[in-house]
Amino acid sequence: MRPAHRIVERLTLLRRLSDAPRGACAALCLMETLRAVLPAATALATGSLITTLRRGAGTHGIGVPLAVLGSVLLANQVVGALMPPVRTLVSQSIDGVHRRRVCEIAVGDGTLTRLEDARVQNLIRGATGDPSNWTEKTPGDGAVSQLSIVFGYVGLLSAGAVVVAYSWWLAPAAVLPAVLVRVITQRQWIGINRVWAKGIPESRRSDYWAELTSSPAEAREMRLFGFGDWTVRRQQRHRLNHFEPAWREGGRAVSRQWVQFLISAVPLVGIYYLAGDRAMRGQHSVGLMTAALAAAWGVFSIMAGNANAFNVEGALPVLRSFAELERQFAPRAPGPPAVARDASRGRTPAEIRFEGVTFSYAGAGTPVLSDLDLVVRPGEVLAVVGMNGAGKTTLIKLLSGLYLPTAGRITADGVDIQDLGLDRWRGELAVVFQDFIKYHFSAADNIAFGKAQHLGDRPALAAAVRDAGLSRLLDELPDGLDTPLSRSLSGGMDLSGGQWQQVALARALFALHVGATTLILDEPTAHLDVRTEFDLFHRLIGAADGASVILISHRLSTVREADRIVLLDGGKVAESGTHDELMALRGQYAEMFDIQARRFQAAGGHPAEGSAT
Template identity: 45%
Template sequence: MSRRALAERIALLKRLRCVGTGLLAGLILSTLVAGLVPAATAVTFGALVGGVAGPAMTLLLAYLTVVLLGHVLTTVREPLAYLARMRIDGAHRAEVARLAATSTTIGGLEGAGVQALIRQARADPESFMDGTPGPGTLAQVDILGRLTGIAGAAVVLAAFRWWLAPLLAVAAAGLQGLAQLEGRNWRRVWTGVLVPSQRADVWSEALVSPGEGKDLRIFGAAGWAVEQSQGYLRSAFDPMWPVGRRILVRQLCEIPLLFVPLAIAYLAVAGGGVPVATAAAVFAAAMSIYPADAHQAHQTINALTCVRAYDQLRAELTSAATTDPAVAEPPAGVPRIRFDDVSFGYPGTGRTVLDRLDLEIRPGELLGIVGLNGAGKSTLIKLLARLYEPTAGRITADGTDLAAIGAEAWRQRISIVFQDFVRYHLSAADNVALGNAAVPRDDAALAAAARDAGLTDVLARLPDGWQTPLARARTGGVDLSGGQWQQVVLARALYAVRTGARVLVLDEPTAHLDVRTEFAVFERLAAHRGDATVVLISHRLSTVRQADRIVLLGDGRIAESGSHDELMARRGRYAEMFTTQAQRFQESA
């Protein structure tokens, strides 16, 4: 075993710290004692067969006691091992989740390579080549038990012929090494086909998902989706079959390594003049020293692959992380936000979305941001939330760079409703209170946020009001329409404002609402936003006409800026867009 391999196995054993002292002591004790059972079984069986060292009934009782002890230890150890595995894997999953969640930005999580590492590291087995640290860690404990058993069996064999124990141990080690080699071969090929395997999972999940399932059924694309899934699965598993065939052929070559040493040991016993008791003990001890556990080797390789992926993921995310010193305090009041010569392009695209953009967001104003698809409206908001960092320029709050404030502290001051908002399978109250999960739930703020978002009538129709789960998959749960969900998310953002946020950003917040509800929501929003700044992004120009100021994005910069009346009077691009939308609305009416 190389120095690196030994260090990795020791690192696995260190994960036993999260098991707990009492459980770990019971697990190790039962493993070590169980390791001595085969040697004790060989001795008592030999004595029983040879009829030596005492009355037959006493020998039989000793033999049965040892056999029963082995069964008891196996029965007791299994639940202990299960609990230990769950604790180890639970701690590992928490580490992976914490690593992903504490990444300052989301840019580092989006690459295909990082997603492949996350799949390997997240300890969520989806195939026979996926594994978790728990079984691999306990496999190292099992090795200690095996070594104890080999030592006990070696004592029995050495009493007859000293060279039998090393002969069988070397052969068993050879089989174990071959098993590890086979596992590494499987693993090398499997690592190269993770991407098609991930793509197969996308289509497999779509086939059983209620959301994607609607489209697949309506468009008659279910069969096509199955073909896509199977095609990617073939791409993933076709390279595995040649490896499997080579391993099967190699396993035939392992037969001599299994039978020749055993045959030598048995011939040595059968040579004549050997007492029956000795022969029986040698036979039993030889069988106990020999087995090589291929499954144990497979568990170890899977665990090491998982841990290595986690270490590589941590290195990737750490190298991609933006320095976040958090040396400055966030503004106490409503801040004045400035985008100073900000440029940004998504990694790997080669396209500049924002190009030396200058924008001021004034304290307490209702700012509307409009523009064609792809103009950079949502990108601007992601930069404001520090989900990405500008490739050039800086964003300040009251003159302080957001990078100096720190992402976590800054995000406590802002609340954002994204266009692709999340529908949590939680109660209505939890869905709204997640707008500010860092503070204790404020029922009065919940009620006020629901009122301002127009959610009160929706809550009144729910079976259990605030406590109704918003998912049909939950017991007693219901699903909401798109417009009702949008009101829930609006209430979530307004709850954040009522519990400390000073900047509210709404990205297409009323796309699912009818015109009457939309007008009512924004009338309440304008009346009850307090002194918070509101940034409103919308394709509906009738929505933003109520804004104090409107900016039109074009070619990555501010093309026009002013109130609705001022922009209409200029008869520029905004006026043209507004007139076109108004005509379409009148024609549809």
């Protein structure tokens, strides 16, 4: 890497100091200044005291130099005591701002395409600045350490000035070897950190396997299937794949420490010998010699400190990953201003159209959807069915703006949803995916996250709980809506799969109650029994109150009540109509329904309550 680029990186670290509180940053700079000049001040004060003693001054004569030396030593102790907490405050403030920026970048992109890229995941892992080992350092660590290095050069100049006062030739003899030791040490850490950064993908794999061993959800299958030991071995293998190259590089650096030792020791021994010899010959005063030798030792102490160089080199990969992450997520060229829907329509649902929509996932050869045309009429209950892999969930993700069509467009009242602005469009939607998130927060928060900007709307929350049929369950919880839904939290409770699905449905209903106009349900009741699902579906339709409803389900007995049913096959709408129309068509839908009905009848049920496939 070019020296100019490395200088720019270090200046970037220093600029991060502006993210810390100004008072704390000013206090840190003051203490760094004092620490930088204290070695020279100590040398001068010591030399002055020795000179005074050799002149035979009495008790009163040594009072001033003794007080000066005492003050310098006291200042050194005070700075040493105050420096760590101030450094920590500045460092953690910088890290807090940095991690917030990483989160803002990660959530700021409207779609999931880039976020799902493995390279981007590695960048996020590298840019987060959350050390998991001894070589990784945070931007805050790097910034305060780079500041210490800068002030270290101030200390170098002040200590060098004391040495020059004794003999000009001692200054380069002390300074140049010290600088050389710093450069060699810095290069060694650069090599270690470069090797470490290359292993980040292995670290991510190791973290995944480690999480499997400690996650309650995975612990059940791990014990049932007996692959716990195998999982631990996989985790260890990936961890060692990451660690061992860095260990080897570190071992090479340690084996070469004798070079730094010789570079430091030989000049220092020579300086001490020659300075002592001159003092014995009377060519210089003992006091001045003492000051010069103390200053020379200070030069090496200032420049030989490896901790700051280590912190800087450990933090630079974080900044590089962050810079690349910013580049990857750089705002695209601004498009036309967001278009507002016709205000005269109020909060009525939009007419949604898929116009020639084609979509392929990154790296996939075959499109999931191909030239698909579909209309969702305002206030319509539309069911979407099809075999696994037909593109049902993909259709919902496209409608939600989580992915953008490869070709074609999706419109709301004739306006492309991208032109509406994805955030504005998502405000119209209440969505429940089959793999919904179980947040380790209170029941109230889990429901209100359906539209987080309305977290405090208790009336809407109560209505969503009622419509989802959760009132009885919440009455049984220790703190009702305020009960944490996780046993890992104090006073928390866990729910069954079916109960969690009701919470997720309440989340979508909450969004409807605070203004969403389209309810989208992707396999929302897979954990519910057939009768409960059937009853809940009717309750949802009633709660929708004029909103459009798009329902994906494998249980055809449930979707038969929809206003219209579309069957996806081959990336297109293969069949469309009411239940009766599709049964009369005797196509794929009728075949699927008959299979489910026969299976359920064989189990003693009624055909209208067909089971899932």
